[in-house]
Amino acid sequence: SIEMLPAAAVKGMNADDAKILAAVLGGSACIPQWLAVHPEWLEIFNAKALERPRRLAGLRRELNQLLKKLKAEDALAAVRRFKQREMVRIAARDLARLADVSKITGELSHVADVSLGVTLRISHEQLEKDLGTPWHLGDDGTWHETPFSLIGLGKLGGQELNYSSDVDVMFVYEEE
Numbered sequence: 001s002i003e004m005l006p007a008a009a010v011k012g013m014n015a016d017d018a019k020i021l022a023a024v025l026g027g028s029a030c031i032p033q034w035l036a037v038h039p040e041w042l043e044i045f046n047a048k049a050l051e052r053p054r055r056l057a058g059l060r061r062e063l064n065q066l067l068k069k070l071k072a073e074d075a076l077a078a079v080r081r082f083k084q085r086e087m088v089r090i091a092a093r094d095l096a097r098l099a100d101v102s103k104i105t106g107e108l109s110h111v112a113d114v115s116l117g118v119t120l121r122i123s124h125e126q127l128e129k130d131l132g133t134p135w136h137l138g139d140d141g142t143w144h145e146t147p148f149s150l151i152g153l154g155k156l157g158g159q160e161l162n163y164s165s166d167v168d169v170m171f172v173y174e175e176e
Contacts, residue, residue, distance in 0.1 A: 136175035
């Protein structure tokens with residue numbers, strides 16, 4: 001696993017950062033492969049930065065900024081990369097024992113919340129572009145835009161996701 005990573009980046013790490021990287025490489029089957037494809041993610045292994053969890057607002061702001069620079073057809077791939085990178089960061093905090101299980105499950109849930117919210121927005125914008133805005137005839141006989149929501153169920157709704165959790169969601173519309 002370590003042989004897949006750029007030697008210069010690994011050699012330049014301080015001892016604390018290298019310990020965290022070693023814990024992740026020894027504790028995950030997929031992360032070494034992700035790091036080989038995205039060696040820039042080695043910057044995640046900064047012991048000082050990993051002491052604290054990321055906040056929901058910061059995650060949301062970062063992903064929205066990232067997407068502003070992209071074309072619509074590249075947006076969903078960018079969301080997947082963002083989610084993978086954040087999974088590496090959370091795994092680093094977890095395997096280095098920098099957070100307890102409740103903090104880790106909360107962080108995993110925050111990443112899912114942000115990723116789902118942006119994916120919903122991208123999908124809604126694409127559907128409106130392709131098919132137009134959804135409308136329904138109200139009880140008063142006039143037409144109204146049809147609002148809808150995405151509700152996270154189970155472990156997502158309880159902010160208790162783990163690494164292998166499926167995300168169960170439900171779409172709720174005002175009218176059919």
